[in-house]
Amino acid sequence: MNKKIICHDLDNNEFEIKADRLIFRPSVYGILIKHNKVLLSKQWDGYDFPGGGVDIHETIEGALKREFFEETGIRVELVAPIYCRTSFFNPSHSKKNKNQYWNCPLIYFLVKKISGRISKDNLDKEEQKYADMPEWVDLDKISQIKFYNSIDNKKVIKKALDFIKR
Numbered sequence: 001m002n003k004k005i006i007c008h009d010l011d012n013n014e015f016e017i018k019a020d021r022l023i024f025r026p027s028v029y030g031i032l033i034k035h036n037k038v039l040l041s042k043q044w045d046g047y048d049f050p051g052g053g054v055d056i057h058e059t060i061e062g063a064l065k066r067e068f069f070e071e072t073g074i075r076v077e078l079v080a081p082i083y084c085r086t087s088f089f090n091p092s093h094s095k096k097n098k099n100q101y102w103n104c105p106l107i108y109f110l111v112k113k114i115s116g117r118i119s120k121d122n123l124d125k126e127e128q129k130y131a132d133m134p135e136w137v138d139l140d141k142i143s144q145i146k147f148y149n150s151i152d153n154k155k156v157i158k159k160a161l162d163f164i165k166r
Contacts, residue, residue, distance in 0.1 A: 003018070015090075023103070030064055032112075038137055047135070069122060079109065088101065142157060
């Protein structure tokens, strides 16, 4: 296969790779909004929505519940799908992933808190290297913070708020 794909890294730098180097890795993320704030996963010097990869044996719902709990300490239920897109991504934050390139369908859900308290106690070994305590971030400050994702975060949050207002 000679097809080339434009891929991006954590800093959204773009580069070209051969398509046959891609690994299929669906990912799912949760948007939890409360009192005009959104709960975000703290990563390096920025943020992302809590979530991550869907393991081969998991459902989308199961993966989101697991990932959200691991990154925040909060148990959630899925309310509604909000946003979906594809990202070609190099997760080069670790030596383990240095030469991996992912075709990531990114699926974002509005979620509702069921139980738990904010914690970083459930981060896996890899996440402990770069993630910290999740934070409630004021929705008015979203455009001022650094995100480690390739989506339009303001647009996704607006879609979630529009769903809540229905």
